[in-house]
Amino acid sequence: MSSSLWRARKADLIWKDWGEELRVVYDVASGDTHALDRLSSEVVDLLQEGSLTGQQLVSRLARGLRVPPFDLMRQVEDLLPRLDRLGLIDPVS
């Protein structure tokens, strides 16, 4: 897994959680609305707290979700560029 640092692109996100599989996030700056699954929303949540590498993200998510880190590595690796394309996160250069 790459050691690039990632951060949430915007602080101004409004979350709506109905306790279902999908959470909705409204990006105030772009006006876009996204439905994110639990893992995606946890990633954006964590990156809103501060910049993290993919490995740091996996380790924090694994603790929070109580799953082995190895199970999450591939998912997080796929997820980061997708969230980048949605404009929710970006790599720290």
Next chain:
Amino acid sequence: MKFGDLSLAERIRCFRRGTAWRTGPYVVHARVPIRFAARHLAWLYQDFEVLPHEVIPDAEISVRVAGFAWRRVSIFSDGAVRYRRVARQQLVPLLEWTMNLSVFHRPTQNLLIHAAVVEKAGEAVLLPGEAGSGKSTLCAALVHRGWRLLSDEVAVIRPSDGYLLPVPRPVSLKEGAIEALREFAPTACLGPVWPRTAKGRVAHVLPPTASVQRMDEPAGPAWIVFPQFRPGAGCQLEPLGKADTLLHCAGNAFNYSVLGRQGFKTLAAVIDICSGYELVFDDLEAAVRTLESLHGRRDAGLAVSGGAWS
């Protein structure tokens, strides 16, 4: 005084010279100096109150005729030409579309969703959908089973409390929906069929008198049902998650992005108190029965008073 209180000749004269009426929060003024079209509007709006001339309209529609040829007929709204060279059979449908566009495309703080809305026992169902989804047909059918018509075209959601503001207008049916409604409700007050419009054959259903009389009574949203008419599919009602319901509604909204944060908060609060469904149907009777059964399934505590606005 309603248009229906006037003699037919007086009613037609009103529309030919220009007259105003109110539908929910909107005042419309129309001037249609062509007899058959004025007569048709006089019939469609018979239950609406005639407003005094000094009232300032939100939307101003007019038909202008240059010379005698039909190709010289144009429709204007708010002073700008909307349609030129209007053919005779297209005039009334285009006037109705122009009224919809003029009224619903105005800047407003209310959240506007492309949806039909009907209400029964204080609980409203939104039927969002694109043209061809069957929302107008379903709306007209429900209205003929005792549901109140709030709107055939646009759900107007007040952000302060999430209530739906009625905007009762004629229901526009297209193509096979005309015969489907005639079969479903043989006593339905349907106007003439206008052939060869841009949307095919079109006919208008008279808005029920009771719905027009209650245009100042908002209703609380209870269900959001996305209809999809699909021949051969039977009738299936499937629950939809809240997130998907919100995204589908946002996709059907006219001014969600314009309202920004307020639009999201209003919509999310409506979704809080509503149950979302997808309804695939190929039979009007079965679809109406299915929607009527929702009343019995309503969860306690989901009333508007218990929602995000309380």
